[in-house]
Amino acid sequence: MTAADESDLTTATAPAAASKERPGALWRHRVYRRYLGAEAVSLSGSAVSGLALPALAVVELHASSGQVALLAFLGQLPNFVIALPSGALADRYAKRPMMIAGDLVSAAVLASIPLVALLGTLTVVQLYAVAVLLGTAKVVHDAAAVSYLPAVVEPALLQGANSRLSAVFSLADSAGSSAGAALVAALGAARSVTADAVSYLASAWLVAGIRAAEPAPVQSGRRLRAEIWEGLVYVARHRVIRPVIAAIAVASFAQGIVSTYWIFYLLTGLHFSATALGVMLGCANAGSLAGALLAPRMTRRLGPGPLMIITLLGLPLTQTPLLIAGPGRLWQIVLGAALAVQLFCTAACGTTQRTVRQMICAPRLQGRMQQASTTLTAGSRPFGALVAGGLAELAGVRPVLVLGTVLLLAPVAVMCLSPLRTLHALPASPQPAVPQARNGLTRP
Structure with a gap:
């Protein structure tokens, strides 16, 4: 790390100047509205294809359970394989063109499915290729999009921007899943x-209209591998970013273990109906939305460090009722409420930790820092599923749920043993001020 990067380590506990968001500022921020719209449209379409691709494999191509599992695995594989290189590319080149390229590639890949299906030559192998290419394009887009946000809004608005982004994602994912089920049934x-291909085209059009200044990419002349290594070293040595990513990665691994079988356990072990399960998921979406929207207010009251610790502690506490639950309406209500609180905690913690990382990280390393997080968090979930599958074969499903719940305590310990426990205000940001004339913000 350079001396400039080392200076980030001393700013972690310094309160940010003007850290309070001005009322209504983000809704008057034309560039942010366009950015938010692009991400929301893209996610809504992705939720459609998330249902359509496995449905296509099972219903029309008569894929086996193993082939469906492989399709899901290939779709997640780029999170582990491509995330680090895409982060380095996001730091090396302008981010907006990368976002547009990712959207256009996704649209083209998805458009090939109805075309080939019309010709009667669609195969499961093509779906595998679509899953890999679509996952790769999404990782590239997300690497640029997340690291671009600090250039879209000024530091004082960053947590509010992340809060609204998480809330819109929650709504878009829920609406997209419902729309996907309806479209699959109708068309x-x-x-x-x-519909997903069109959504990516709409996202590309919205991103193309964004005019936000961003730090000029640094062309170091080094190999991509060296730049990736620089990003990993930066994250590993940063006394605030390191424990944040470590805690979230362990939590993601533990949730990967639990989520592999929790629906299976509800349906087969507790004999919940599909209707009851649907109501529970609806409650969960409401909890996620509330957690995202209330995160800035809770951060101001509790401080970002204590808030992250409290919300991470909420994960094993809300998972515990599943271990003692039995059949019946009362337990359905209890588990629905617990799931809502759990996703409330997940959204509030996710919004806050992402903001802290973005505000602390050196601008030239934003992409690599973010994708190191993606590699360790999203990339850990498939391995959690593998552990769950092996343990379930040996000991049954309930020990899997117990193991995942116990492991959810580890992220709390990681944060309590780090400087985050004393982080009572959002940190000072190394980000330069965003020029107001470029970002479209109308001052109150």
């Missing part, structure tokens, strides 16, 4: 994928 799985 068939292959034609319903067209």
Whole structure:
């Protein structure tokens, strides 16, 4: 790390100047509205294809359970394989063109499905290729999009921007899943994928209209591998970013263990109906939305460090009722409420930790820092599923749920043993001020 990067380590506990968001400022921020719209449209379409692709494999191509599992695995694989290189590219080149390129590639890949289906030559192998290419394009887009946000809004608005982004994601994911089920039923799985292709085109159009200044990419002349290594070393040595990412990665691994079988356990072990499960998921979406929206207010009251610790502690506490639950309406209500609180905690913690990392990280390392997090968090979930599968074969499903719940205590310990326990205000940001004339913000 350079001396400039080392200076980030001393700013972690310094309160940010003007850290309080001005009322209504983000809704008057034209550039942020366009950014938010692009991400929301893209996610809504992705939720459609998330249902349509496995439905297409099962219903029209008669794929086996193993082939469906492989399709899901290939879709997640780029999070582990491509995230680090895409982060380095996001730091090396302008981010907006990368976002547009990712959207256009995704649209083209998805558009191939109804075309080939119309010709009658669609195969499961093509779906595998679509899953890999789509996952790769999404990782590239997300690497640029997340690291671009600090250039879209000024530091004082960053947590509010992340809060609204998480809330819109929650709504878009829920609405997209419902729309996907309706489209698959009405049009068939292959034609319903067209809606996702159109959503990516709309996202590319919205991003193309963004005019926000961003720090000029640094062309170091070094190999990509060296730049990736520089980012990993920066994260590993940073006394605030390191424990944040470590805690979230362990939590993601533990949740990967639990989520592998929790629906299976509800349906087969506790004999919940599909209707009851649907109501529970609806409660969960409401909790996620509330957690995202209330995160800035709770951060101001509790401080970002204590808030992250408290919300992470909420994960094993809300998972515990599942271990003692039995059949019946009362337990359905209890587990629905616990799931809502759990996702409230997940959204509040996720919004806050992302803001802290963005505000502390040196601008030239934003992409690599973010994708190191993606590699360790999203990349750990498939391995959690593998552990869950092996343990379930040996000991059954309930020990899997117990193990995942116990492991959810580890992230709390990681944060309590780090400087985060004394982080009572959002940190000072190394980000330069965003020029107001470029970002479209109307001052109150």
